[in-house]
Amino acid sequence: MSSVAELHLVALPDFPQVQSGDDLAGLTVAALERGSLQLRIGDALVFAQKVISKAEGRQIELASIVPGAQALELARTVQKDPRLVELVLRESRRIVRAAKDVLIVEHRLGLIMANAGIDQSNVAGPGTDCALLLPENPDASATRLRERLSALTGCEPAVIISDSFGRPWRVGTVGVAIGCAGLAATHDLRGQTDLFGRPLRVTIVGHADEIASAASILMGQASEARPVILVRGLPRRAPHQPATALLRPPAEDLFR
Secondary structure, eight states: OOOOOOOEEEEOTTOOOOOTTOOHHHHHHHHHHHTTOOOOTTOEEEEEHHHHHHHTTOEEEGGGOOOOHHHHHHHHHHTSOHHHHHHHHHTEEEEEEEETTEEEEEETTSOEEEGGGOBOTTSSOTTOOEEEOOOSOHHHHHHHHHHHHHHHHSOOOEEEEEEEEEETTEEEEEEEEEEEESSOSOEEOTTOBOTTSOBOSSOEEOHHHHHHHHHHHHHOSSSOOOOEEEEEOOOOOSSOOOGGGGSOOGGGOTTO
């Protein structure tokens, strides 16, 4: 008989609007205190990408962007703001698909995503025409945040940075890990056996993606204002891996 398995997720309460240069770890500790929560060994914190990008000053006013010829032409196809399309091109390695209302690219980080992850929702108030880019290096951002949280609390939680992704052949968005520190982004189960002793040959679990997706249920996608989720009860397995471990190598990509 197996023991009961349990996972506990809590949205940190009353998290403030984040501004460029804010101490995100300090804001997190204050939110933990408001919720009468204290970090424990084995805890993980999932941060919405937006608060990371805001704290790192990745917000850009579209008025400062002059679209080039490629952006102007592509904007006519996708029917998007040419300034936004220019930003997408600057952040991308290549265009994967372009159609009305759809611009899928390979981000410079290797992520295949819509609009290079550039977003305008929940970025700034009315009358402000801004866009928010992804962090320069989400894995490094997660590592710095983990170290800062350790310095403030004496406890070193795992940190995941989550973003919302659409999926080919599936409707709807889910949370996906784009940054990870302090846990294994994947669990390689190859060589282990199933209930009946049959060896697993190809099973690799996207562990950090699963955590990000679970946290996304509490984060929400609209006006919830719950950008940081405490996750308690995760099994810990070494070694630690960054989120880049989740990217499929091009040589293994049958659709590229």
